[in-house]
Ligand SMILES: Cc1cc2nc3c(=O)[nH]c(=O)nc-3n(C[C@H](O)[C@H](O)[C@H](O)COP(=O)(O)OP(=O)(O)OC[C@H]3O[C@@H](n4cnc5c(N)ncnc54)[C@H](O)[C@@H]3O)c2cc1C
C-alpha cells in the first residue's frame with residue numbers, strides 16, 4: 154500500500170530537483186508518506202541542466218588550464234583535449250549524483266521500506282486538478298490522480314528565450330543543451346553576461362580552444378555586484394582572451410553553411426557583424442509555472458511571474474513553494490533551505506525564518522568569486538554608513554605560494570564602534586571557505602573584533618579575511634601607503650560620500 158488507507162498522501166511534491174528532493178527527505182524524517190513527481194530527469198537544474206554539470210566542466214577546465222601553464226617549472230609535452238570526452242566525464246558525474254538520489258528514493262519506497270513514512274517516486278508531469286489533488290501525465294492521454302494533504306511546488310526554472318532566436322541545440326544553444334556540443338567551437342558567442350554567461354565564458358576560455366565573444370546589453374558584467382567586482386571580472390575575462398561586447402544588442406542570427414552570422418547593434422548607431430560556430434543564449438531563467446493549472450488550486454502568481462511566498466514558504470493554505478519558482482535568488486542552497494523550512498512548517502514544527510541577506514554564494518569564474526551579505530551599492534541604496542577594506546591576493550602568502558595571486562578580499566562593516574560585518578566578496582582560490590566562515594559570524598551578528606579573536610592558520614587564503622579586518626582597525630601589517638593598488642580602506646556616509654578611514 155503506497156498511500157494512507159484513505160488513499161491520500163501527506164505530501165505531494167511537484168519536481169525532483171534539489172528543492173523537491175530535500176523536501177521529500179525531510180518529510181520522510183517526520184514519518185510522512187510522500188509522493189515525489191518528476192517529469193524529466195531527477196536532480197533537475199541542480200544536477201543535469203545546471204549546477205553539477207557546469208561545475209564539473211569548470212573543474213575540468215581549471216585542471217586543463219593549470220596543466221597547460223609554462224611558468225612553473227613543469228611543462229606538459231603534448232596536452233590535448235576532446236570536447237566529446239570532457240562531456241562524457243561531465244555526464245558521468247551527473248549519473249553518479251542521479252544514481253545516489255535514485256538509490257535513496259528507492260530505499261524508502263513503500264515496496265522496500267517497512268518503517269514509518271515512505272517516498273513514492275512517480276514519473277510524469279504534474280498539474281493541479283484542485284487544491285487537494287494533481288494529475289500526473291505520463292503521456293497526453295495517460296494520467297494518474299494523486300491526492301495529498303499538502304503540496305510543495307518545486308518545479309524549478311528553465312532558460313529564458315531570446316525573442317526571435319530559435320534554440321536548436323545544434324548551433325544555437327541554451328545552458329540545457331551546451332553539453333551536446335560535438336567539439337569545441339572555434340568561435341563561440343555568448344549572449345548574456347550574468348552568472349551563467351560569465352561562467353561558460355570562463356570555462357571555454359580556460360580550455361583554450363575557443364575564441365569567446367560575450368555580449369550583454371548592459372554596460373558591465375554581473376551588473377548586480379559592485380562596480381569594482383564587475384571590473385575585476387571583466388579584467389579576468391579579458392586576460393583569458395574573452396572579447397567583451399558591452400551595451401550591445403543582438404539583432405539577428407543567420408545560419409550559414411557551417412557557421413552562424415550574428416549582427417550586434419551598439420547604442421551610438423554602430424553595428425558589428427561576426428561569424429561564429431556556436432551561440433549560447435544565457436539571458437536569465439523563467440519559473441516553470443505555466444502548466445501547473447495554479448488557478449484551479451487557488452494559487453496566485455505574483456506580478457513578476459514568480460510565486461510570492463511568505464517567510465514560511467507558503468504560497469496558499471496547504472500549498473508551499475521552494476526554489477526557482479519563488480521570487481528569491483536561483484540557487485541550489487536556497488531551494489534546499491526553503492524546502493526544508495516548508496516541510497517543517499506544514500507538519501507543525503517550529504521554524505526560524507530564512508535570512509536571505511546572509512545566503513552565501515559562489516560564482517565559478519576564473520578565479521571564482523564568493524559572496525555573502527550586502528554589497529557596497531546595496532548599503533548605499535539603503536543609506537547605511539559603512540567602512541570597507543579591500544586586500545589584493547598579491548599580498549597573501551598562500552596565494553603567492555600557489556602562484557595564483559589574481560584575487561581579492563573585500564569586507565564591508567558598519568561605520569560604528571561595533572563594526573558589524575555587513576558583507577564580504579572574495580575572489581581567488583578556496584574563497585568559498587573564507588566567505589562561509591564570515592557568514593557564520595554574520596548569522597550571529599558579530600563584528601570585526603569578534604572575528605579577530607580567532608587565530609588563522611598560516612599560510613592560508615583565509616588570512617586575507619584577518620588582514621582585511623585588521624585594515625579596518627588600522628592594525629594590519631599591510632599599509633595602504635606602501636601598496637595603494639593592493640590595499641584600500643575607506644568609509645562611506647549617506648550625506649558625505651566616500652572619505653579615507
Ligand atoms: C548553468 C547553471 C549553473 C548553475 N550553477 C549553480 C551553482 O553553481 N550553485 C548554485 O547554488 N546554483 C546554481 N544554479 C542554479 C540551480 O541549479 C537552481 O537554482 C536549482 O537547481 C533550483 O532547484 P529547484 O529544485 O527549484 O529546481 P530544478 O533544479 O530546476 O528542478 C525542478 C525539477 O522539476 C521538474 N518539473 C518541472 N515541472 C514539473 C512538473 N509539472 N511535474 C513534475 N516535475 C516537474 C523538472 O524536470 C526538474 O527536474 C545553476 C543553474 C544553471 C542553469
Ligand SMILES: NC(=O)c1ccc[n+]([C@@H]2O[C@H](COP(=O)([O-])OP(=O)(O)OC[C@H]3O[C@@H](n4cnc5c(N)ncnc54)[C@H](O)[C@@H]3O)[C@@H](O)[C@H]2O)c1
Nearest residue numbers: 345346347348349350369370371435436437483515516517
Ligand atoms: N554559481 C552559481 O551560483 C550560479 C551559476 C549559474 C546560474 N546561477 C543562477 O541561475 C540564474 C540565471 O543565470 P543567468 O546568467 O541566466 O541570468 P542572470 O539574470 O544572472 O543574467 C542574465 C544576463 O543577461 C543579460 N541580458 C538579458 N537580456 C539580454 C539581451 N536581450 N541581450 C543581451 N543581454 C541580455 C542581463 O543583462 C544579464 O547580465 C542566476 O540568477 C543564478 O542565480 C547560479
